[in-house]
Amino acid sequence: MTQRKKLIAGNWKMNGSLSANQALLSGLVGQSQGLVADVAVCVPFPYLAQAQEVLKDSAVAWGAQTLSEREPGACTGEVAASMLQEFGCRYVIVGHSERRTLFGESSVVVAQKAEHARVSGLCPIICVGETLAERESGATLNVLKSQLEPLRAGLLTSADFVLAYEPVWAIGTGKTASPEQAQEVHAYLRNWLVERAAAISLEAQQRIAGVRILYGGSMKPANAQSLLAQPDIDGGLIGGASLVLEEFLAICRAA
Numbered sequence: 001m002t003q004r005k006k007l008i009a010g011n012w013k014m015n016g017s018l019s020a021n022q023a024l025l026s027g028l029v030g031q032s033q034g035l036v037a038d039v040a041v042c043v044p045f046p047y048l049a050q051a052q053e054v055l056k057d058s059a060v061a062w063g064a065q066t067l068s069e070r071e072p073g074a075c076t077g078e079v080a081a082s083m084l085q086e087f088g089c090r091y092v093i094v095g096h097s098e099r100r101t102l103f104g105e106s107s108v109v110v111a112q113k114a115e116h117a118r119v120s121g122l123c124p125i126i127c128v129g130e131t132l133a134e135r136e137s138g139a140t141l142n143v144l145k146s147q148l149e150p151l152r153a154g155l156l157t158s159a160d161f162v163l164a165y166e167p168v169w170a171i172g173t174g175k176t177a178s179p180e181q182a183q184e185v186h187a188y189l190r191n192w193l194v195e196r197a198a199a200i201s202l203e204a205q206q207r208i209a210g211v212r213i214l215y216g217g218s219m220k221p222a223n224a225q226s227l228l229a230q231p232d233i234d235g236g237l238i239g240g241a242s243l244v245l246e247e248f249l250a251i252c253r254a255a
């Protein structure tokens with residue numbers, strides 16, 4: 001069986017200030033020794049330089065929350081992969097439900113962003129998830145499949161990406177998928193990846209076993225352990241709790 005090192009990634013969303021970040025980041029550096037899991041924080045663009053400065057000699061990685069799928073040039077307001085590289089980012093979140101809903105990012109665009117991140121040397125954290133209405137109508141797995149479908153063969157072959165299952169109804173709501181609900185979906189996602197990679201090549205199939213699938217949606221210290229104990233849950237994408245040092249560290253320690 002493939003051993004996958006767990007990853008706990010914080011998604012700060014549109015939160016932070018220079019002074020609050022300083023306390024959070026230096027607290028993380030000071031207290032993250034001895035953690036078994038990989039740890040990362042995905043911060044707003046203006047704070048990347050600060051994250052790089054504070055985290056550069058630590059085991060904590062950093063990244064951004066989106067990127068452009070285009071090359072640098074005439075694209076006002078966008079941020080290119082090469083710029084994220086210059087600030088030492090390892091990760092970039094793509095396809096978060098807030099980007100899909102508020103900014104109309106389709107699964108095709110999300111797949112383009114993921115591939116662009118990968119070829120630029122960044123590790124995309126690709127988010128997928130269903131709404132409450134979709135879950136209640138029994139459409140969850142079909143929705144997830146349609147979100148995964150546009151992912152490129154190059155990305156699947158490289159296996160240099162992270163998938164995050166984030167049920168939209170659990171994000172920022174305090175409602176969490178039960179460990180069983182989450183595991184059922186993670187197993188489906190794992191199978192989808194394996195089947196798709198197997199259709200590309202044996203090498204792709206072997207590599208894809210190492211892809212980590214994170215759970216996101218109101219993960220807190222109180223529920224982290226039971227979620228992270230599931231065989232196909234390889235870590236967490238943490239929103240609200242990543243802004244509170246003690247909560248984020250407690251989740252990291254549970255992994």
Ligand code: PEP
Nearest residue numbers: 171172216217218239240
């Ligand atoms: C998120 O925004 O990715 C997230 C999981 O948020 P929260 O943990 O606050 O539900």
